[in-house]
Amino acid sequence: MTYIFAHRGASKYAPENTMSSFKKALEMKADGIELDVQLTKDKVPVIIHDETVKRTTDGKGFVSEFTYKQLQNLDSGKWFSKQFTGERIPSLEEFLIWMKQTKLLLNIELKNTIMPYYGMEKIVYDLVDQHKLRNRVIYSSFNHYSLQELKKMDPNVEIAPLYSSGLYQPWNYVKSLSTDCVHPHWRTLHPTILKGFRDCSIKVRTYTVNDPKKMRWLFDQKVEALITDVPDIARSVLDGSLAVKPSVIGNVFHKFNPKSYL
Template identity: 45%
Template sequence: MEIWAHRGASARQPENTIAAFAAAMEAGADGVELDVQLTSDGVPVVIHDETVDRTHAGTGGVSSFTLAQLQKLRSRSKPKGDPTVTRIPTLAEVLDLLAAGNQLINVELKNSVKPYKGLEKKVLTLVSERKLGARVVLSSFNHYSLQRLRERGWTGELAAVHDGMLREAWRYFRELDVQAVHPPRHVLMVPGFVTRAHRAGFKIRVWTVNNAAQRQRCVRLGVDGIFTDVVKPKPSW
């Protein structure tokens, strides 16, 4: 089972920051998950919420700030050392860091609340420039966005994120041309969910799995990967 660091090693360092991704690499995660949105001047940045209020010392939507303005905001979590490692990073900065490692990279396009015109093209360009296509999974709650990624020539792995109980979903996901489904942990209550997914040809990666009992259940059910805030070496599990 693959261990994906959810927004980096976010139990150890502020989420979606260079510090969190570096900690995930150091901890030996199989992959890292990150979220991408656009600034007002069109730069892809790595942050989960559509506003900065929860994670950084500011107020307002991500898309209302320029990159320069965003990167002046300090993390609400106490920085450990250099504050630049806990500011809001660009996608380019994060990909440059991760390119030096061997982790898989799940880039989630956060465009289900705000459409962010052109986000797909910008993400594909940054991934292509770094020749990271073989290591990258592109995902989104916005399944129209997944279609646009295919239309723009993405031949790598796509993953559909969803947060509900979808009955007979496999035909839909097959038509969507995704290779993986990223559901919340509670879907594991559905008998045979993982087995049916595998039979239909899909990988299942579950979010967010943070304790030993949850991890062990995922192993028993044959889940392909988990997204976790708590990245630990596998032997200790």
């Protein structure tokens, strides 16, 4: 079975990383939610992708310069559509309280590659633990040092390094991080690379897959999960109600033969 994770919620249909987007993803039968977490000035984990609020709200400035209360004065919906005017930036705790009423899985991406957010790992981990959701949460980040901090706190925590480049034998790197999960960009998944992950029993959850033909191919490859902006389309492809011919992702590597490197 391949799980369908809604990327920042059902972000094609509602403003990303908002409660409307998360609720829409649940309606569309997503198995899980992928969301981004940053810290406010007063160390409250909030759900927003960019380090600044400019793109997805009517405000300006870095997330880290606002208190949580100040962030609640910003509108995070009307940039997407007038229909969502009044939407607010949710706190991670607000989301977790809602999530507990569902069967959703959760992928928390720690957005601490540009802003270091010292102590973020423990703050987020403790909040998840407080709500007794530890077994339904996966932590990912492009900051792999941060993922190792989580492993130090809890050797059983599920971590997944994010990457988007053509890593050499990436399964060996993933194993070096003491995990069996990885979240690569779909463009990196040449068939031989996927075989390497399979041979090492590494679970692949790939982002951000919105093309039905690429979805079909990845479902056929039995990857662990797809992360997508359009969970409804992914569900239709998976259950066969939307019939498409698969498109081999490896074709984007037409000048690259990974077999020569194995």
